[in-house]
Amino acid sequence: MNPSNYILLSAVLFSIGAIGVLVRRNAIIVFMSVELMLNAANLSFVTFARMNGNLDGQVVAFFVMVVAAAEVVIGLAIIVTIFRTRRSASIDEPSLLKY
Amino acid sequence: MNTGTFNPPEIDYLAIAPILIIFGTAVLSVLVEAFVGRTARRPVQLVLVIGSLLVALYFVISQAGTRTITANGALVIDGPALVLWGALLVLSLLGAMLMAERTLDPSGDVFAARAAALPGSEDERQFTQRGWVQTEVWPLFLFSVSGMLMFVAANDLLLMFVALEVMSLPLYLLAGMARRRRLLSQESALKYFLLGAFSSAFFLYGASLLYGFSGTVSLPGIAEAISAKPSQGPLLILGMALLVVGLLFKVGAVPFHQWTPDVYQGAPSAVTGFMAATVKIAAFGALLRVMYVAFGGIRWDWEPMLWVIAILTMFVGSIVALVQTDIKRMLAYSSIAQSGFIMLGVIAASAEGLSASLFYLIAYGFGTIGAFAVISMVRQSGGEATSLSAWAGLGRTSPVIGAVFAVFMLSLAGIPLTSGFVAKFGVFAAAIESGDTWLVIAAVVASIIAAFFYVRVIVLMYFSAPAKEPAVVAVPSAFTTIALAAGVTVTVVLGIIPQPLLELVANADVFLR
Amino acid sequence: MNEVIEPNLGETLVFWICGGLAVVGALGMVISRKAVHSALWIALTMINLAILYVANSAPFLGMVQVVVYTGAVMMLFLFVLMVVGVDSSDSLIETIKGQRVAALLLGVGLTIMLVAGLGAGLSGAGTIGLDAANAADGGNVQGLARLMFSDYIIAFQATGALLITAAVGAMVLTHREYWQPRKSQRELSQDRFTDGGHPGNKPSPGVYARHNAVDTPALLPDGSTSAISIPAPLRARDDARAIDVNDITNVRRLTEGESE
Numbered sequence: 001m002n003p004s005n006y007i008l009l010s011a012v013l014f015s016i017g018a019i020g021v022l023v024r025r026n027a028i029i030v031f032m033s034v035e036l037m038l039n040a041a042n043l044s045f046v047t048f049a050r051m052n053g054n055l056d057g058q059v060v061a062f063f064v065m066v067v068a069a070a071e072v073v074i075g076l077a078i079i080v081t082i083f084r085t086r087r088s089a090s091i092d093e094p095s096l097l098k099y
Numbered sequence: 100m101n102t103g104t105f106n107p108p109e110i111d112y113l114a115i116a117p118i119l120i121i122f123g124t125a126v127l128s129v130l131v132e133a134f135v136g137r138t139a140r141r142p143v144q145l146v147l148v149i150g151s152l153l154v155a156l157y158f159v160i161s162q163a164g165t166r167t168i169t170a171n172g173a174l175v176i177d178g179p180a181l182v183l184w185g186a187l188l189v190l191s192l193l194g195a196m197l198m199a200e201r202t203l204d205p206s207g208d209v210f211a212a213r214a215a216a217l218p219g220s221e222d223e224r225q226f227t228q229r230g231w232v233q234t235e236v237w238p239l240f241l242f243s244v245s246g247m248l249m250f251v252a253a254n255d256l257l258l259m260f261v262a263l264e265v266m267s268l269p270l271y272l273l274a275g276m277a278r279r280r281r282l283l284s285q286e287s288a289l290k291y292f293l294l295g296a297f298s299s300a301f302f303l304y305g306a307s308l309l310y311g312f313s314g315t316v317s318l319p320g321i322a323e324a325i326s327a328k329p330s331q332g333p334l335l336i337l338g339m340a341l342l343v344v345g346l347l348f349k350v351g352a353v354p355f356h357q358w359t360p361d362v363y364q365g366a367p368s369a370v371t372g373f374m375a376a377t378v379k380i381a382a383f384g385a386l387l388r389v390m391y392v393a394f395g396g397i398r399w400d401w402e403p404m405l406w407v408i409a410i411l412t413m414f415v416g417s418i419v420a421l422v423q424t425d426i427k428r429m430l431a432y433s434s435i436a437q438s439g440f441i442m443l444g445v446i447a448a449s450a451e452g453l454s455a456s457l458f459y460l461i462a463y464g465f466g467t468i469g470a471f472a473v474i475s476m477v478r479q480s481g482g483e484a485t486s487l488s489a490w491a492g493l494g495r496t497s498p499v500i501g502a503v504f505a506v507f508m509l510s511l512a513g514i515p516l517t518s519g520f521v522a523k524f525g526v527f528a529a530a531i532e533s534g535d536t537w538l539v540i541a542a543v544v545a546s547i548i549a550a551f552f553y554v555r556v557i558v559l560m561y562f563s564a565p566a567k568e569p570a571v572v573a574v575p576s577a578f579t580t581i582a583l584a585a586g587v588t589v590t591v592v593l594g595i596i597p598q599p600l601l602e603l604v605a606n607a608d609v610f611l612r
Numbered sequence: 613m614n615e616v617i618e619p620n621l622g623e624t625l626v627f628w629i630c631g632g633l634a635v636v637g638a639l640g641m642v643i644s645r646k647a648v649h650s651a652l653w654i655a656l657t658m659i660n661l662a663i664l665y666v667a668n669s670a671p672f673l674g675m676v677q678v679v680v681y682t683g684a685v686m687m688l689f690l691f692v693l694m695v696v697g698v699d700s701s702d703s704l705i706e707t708i709k710g711q712r713v714a715a716l717l718l719g720v721g722l723t724i725m726l727v728a729g730l731g732a733g734l735s736g737a738g739t740i741g742l743d744a745a746n747a748a749d750g751g752n753v754q755g756l757a758r759l760m761f762s763d764y765i766i767a768f769q770a771t772g773a774l775l776i777t778a779a780v781g782a783m784v785l786t787h788r789e790y791w792q793p794r795k796s797q798r799e800l801s802q803d804r805f806t807d808g809g810h811p812g813n814k815p816s817p818g819v820y821a822r823h824n825a826v827d828t829p830a831l832l833p834d835g836s837t838s839a840i841s842i843p844a845p846l847r848a849r850d851d852a853r854a855i856d857v858n859d860i861t862n863v864r865r866l867t868e869g870e871s872e
Contacts, residue, residue, distance in 0.1 A: 002737070002739070004730075004734035004735070005627060006627070006631075008727055009634065009664075010307075011723070011726035014726065015726060016723075018722055019715065019722075020642040021293075022716075023719070027293065028651075028696070029644075032650055032651065032689065033642065035681075036641065037297075037304065041300065041304040042665075042673075043664060043665070046668050049742065051311065051737060052314035053740025055742065055752075056315060058670050058752075059257070059763075060310070060316060062756065063771065065677070066771045067260070070268065070771075070778040073782050074292065074782070075271075077785040078289050079696070080692055080695060080786055081786065083696045084217060108762045125773065171762055171765070172763070213789060214784050214785055222791065225792075231791075233784065238780060242773050258766055258770070261774070268777045268778070268781065272784065276784070308730075336729075337726065337729045
């Protein structure tokens with residue numbers, strides 16, 4: 001088995017994540033889909049590190065995990081804030097920003 | 100390599116001093132939040148912010164001639180980086196002035212008294228009444244600026260990714276903290292965040308494919324791999340496309356512009372002005388570096404793609420702006436159209452293209468931040484009057500502000516004797532020189548369409564009867580006045596005597612590899 | 613250096629099993645109606661990815677993946693889902709008509725483009741393997757550490773900014789402050805007694821309880837019902853259960869000294 005299979009797997013996961021972002025409307029699920037895309041990129045980095053024979057890809061993947069952790073905190077804080085507002089301040093329209 | 104020994108990287112601390120100063124002050128200002136009393140925090144933070152920006156600016160100017168790659172090739176300090184640093188620091192200074200304003204709104208500054216208090220709750224009312232201010236915005240602001248500085252000087256894709264996040268995360272938060280119309284503001288923060296995260300995932304996946312192609316994430320390393328390998332193959336092209344999509348999201352190019360109008364409208368005007376000016380500069384700075392340094396060798400592959408996107412961006416931005424009824428949304432589409440024009444400089448892929456883009460970015464930054472300063476001053480029953488109809492007759496009731504706003508509109512439209520004209524002329528000339536004549540013709544048509552909606556605002560201000568509930572211009576404190584004065588002065592001066600800045604950017608027309 | 617390392621059968625099996633499960637988890641996440649199910653599906657994907665990292669000679673990252681992603685990130689997601697409400701399926705983002713189909717087509721197009729492009733681009737690509745790179749510093753972790761503190765030291769420092777931003781941001785958006793001093797335990801208990809409130813336990817269905825349901829009021833000796841013996845929310849909703857007339861007369865008779 002060629003390690004490039006891992007790359008194809010990561011491409012599939014990345015695309016599923018992208019579809020999730022575009023199709024789903026729940027902010028939390030959209031956000032999870034973004035996390036899936038980041039994971040797919042990580043798999044690709046790790047596999048390429050092995051194929052290229054240097055560790056840079058693994059370092060990048062490690063940094064991506066740190067970045068993702070920080071991003072998750074901010075994103076979930078924003079989502080929680082909106083949720084609290086929405087529930088207690090009964091907004092009639094689901095969305096205020098329109099085209 | 101021998102096991103057990105470690106050679107620490109050599110870092111030219113003087114060369115990267117601006118980043119270190121802003122970063123260090125940001126950390127310091129988090130400590131101020133923890134240890135300084137509530138009433139003293141605001142003045143202390145303001146001194147820190149303005150002081151650190153000025154000191155950083157001093158270091159940028161004092162080493163104008165530095166050209167070096169430091170920290171094992173992670174950061175590159177070259178002409179474009181220094182020019183962009185200078186522009187980013189000055190515009191951040193103006194942005195900080197707008198964010199520090201507290202006399203325009205009778206109830207306090209531009210941010211919610213407590214972002215955690217529920218809109219419309221008793222808590223919120225009490226906090227507002229007591230005049231509490233959310234001083235945590237200042238460390239966030241400084242972190243964002245430090246991210247921008249790193250973003251334009253990053254020489255590898257990993258640092259670029261991290262810097263992109265350092266720049267963006269605080270902005271997502273700041274966008275959601277408006278004092279008025281808080282639901283709109285919070286919703287814009289969510290959209291900005293989700294689409295920003297989506298775009299950075301694209302950036303990252305593109306980076307991974309490029310790493311697979313070249314075995315390195317450093318930009319010069321990728322360029323080397325491109326010239327060394329006989330056939331480029333889909334790995335490189337796909338990686339480049341995804342990476343560029345990630346960056347195009349940040350500059351707001353069509354079809355990746357969906358977040359722009361919502362975020363520009365929802366965020367507090369001061370933050371919008373700051374973000375519209377500086378994020379555009381930082382993102383274009385990074386885009387230019389990636390395109391010129393890493394992909395300079397395959398410009399024939401990426402130019403057609405950017406052609407299409409530039410034309411779409413110019414036309415969609417200009418045409419959709421025509422039908423907007425909200426001034427902030429209109430300026431958002433205007434900024435989209437401007438992205439299209441700046442992309443001409445990217446597509447030119449020449450020294451002239453680079454320096455013309457730098458000039459355009461600076462001219463655009465000052466014009467935009469000034470325009471948003473005016474928007475923050477035009478008010479109606481306590482809040483900002485963002486509906487265009489409220490602006491009718493404003494030029495006659497407040498001649499000075501009307502005239503200042505007209506200058507910004509004319510500059511964005513690219514009328515002679517303003518900075519916008521020199522800027523547009525520069526990128527058009529660079530594009531023609533590189534043989535993109537048809538693109539320039541399209542750009543000229545788009546700028547004529549764009550001129551319509553800029554002039555429409557001027558006509559509305561001067562030749563329409565005042566609205567039933569006309570907006571009034573609130574008297575600002577020194578902060579907004581300075582930002583506004585700086586914006587209009589630079590816009591006019593660059594239009595009349597552009598020579599000094601043109602020479603400056605002409606000296607910074609090459610990326611260090 | 614350039615010899616191709618042949619992965620063994622074990623790795624092939626691991627790839628197909630874990631890779632398959634990862635894809636199933638990803639699809640499950642996108643398809644699930646409820647956000648909690650999505651979170652559990654994606655946790656499955658992440659654990660399987662951790663195994664694939666280990667199989668891909670990245671043991672350290674495999675561990676970090678388990679600790680950071682499944683351990684911290686997904687738990688945070690679940691935590692927030694609990695706060696927001698497990699059944700939350702409200703739409704927070706604007707969608708345009710026909711957008712779903714267009715998005716699906718776009719996504720499928722992206723999949724085809726990526727898989728076909730990468731499949732073509734990687735056919736015949738050799739694998740160097742990480743044995744030499746790991747051996748240079750005496751191990752995988754040491755090698756990572758060397759890179760992190762040399763070539764990527766600036767990025768390493770910058771992640772500090774990210775983590776501080778995350779902490780400050782979460783606090784700004786969700787930490788609730790009080791505009792008046794909070795009452796101490798002592799003040800709270802004083803309030804309870806001085807305001808003419810009810811100091812002790814509220815009457816529970818006691819001697820004259822005729823039913824053990826929480827919405828059934830206790831009967832007072834004169835046969836009337838005690839309002840405070842049922843929880844306030846039920847009282848507010850007027851949800852107290854009616855008492856059988858026979859019970860009331862029964863109680864009255866008892867208190868008047870008759871035996872039941």
